[in-house]
Amino acid sequence: MKTIDANNQTLGRVASAAAKALxxxxxxxxxxxxxxxxxxxxxxxxxxxxxxxxxxxxDYIRYSGYPGGQKTETYAMLTARKGEQEVIRxxxxxxxxxxxxxxxxxxxxxxxx
Numbered sequence: 001m002k003t004i005d006a007n008n009q010t011l012g013r014v015a016s017a018a019a020k021a022l023x024x025x026x027x028x029x030x031x032x033x034x035x036x037x038x039x040x041x042x043x044x045x046x047x048x049x050x051x052x053x054x055x056x057x058x059d060y061i062r063y064s065g066y067p068g069g070q071k072t073e074t075y076a077m078l079t080a081r082k083g084e085q086e087v088i089r090x091x092x093x094x095x096x097x098x099x100x101x102x103x104x105x106x107x108x109x110x111x112x113x
Contacts, residue, residue: 002026006088007044014048015091022096022105035101039108045084046113050075060090085111 002021006014020026024036050058058075079087088111096102 001039001041003041003043005044006042006048008047008049010049010051011087011091014042015088015095018042018088018092018109019095022092022108032097033101035104035108039110041110041112042088043112045088045111048084048088084113 004014004017004021018040021038021040022036023032024030024034024038027036027038030036055076056074060073060075060078061070062073063070073081075087089106089109092109093102093106096105
């Protein structure tokens with residue numbers, strides 16, 4: 001189990017390190033069609049650093065598939081609703097390959113405050 005400390009690190013750096021570890025790129029027996037055995041734990045998620053004015057400007061968009069079903073939420077609204085864990089999870093999920101193994105890999109991610 002690999003541990004990443006998010007204390008005073010930017011969101012992108014933490015997410016890219018976690019995605020790399022979830023892919024198994026750090027191991028000698030790396031194969032892109034196999035899920036790595038080791039999981040990743042991110043500690044101090046509430047202390048992750050956001051640069052600039054992203055708390056108000058960064059948008060998270062989701063769409064239900066119905067007309068008028070597009071919903072937009074800012075970084076501040078998402079962290080108030082779900083916490084910093086969800087922001088980090090979304091960032092790591094966006095860095096993983098979009099294939100059948102994506103859901104198995106994201107389940108191996110544990111985020112702690």
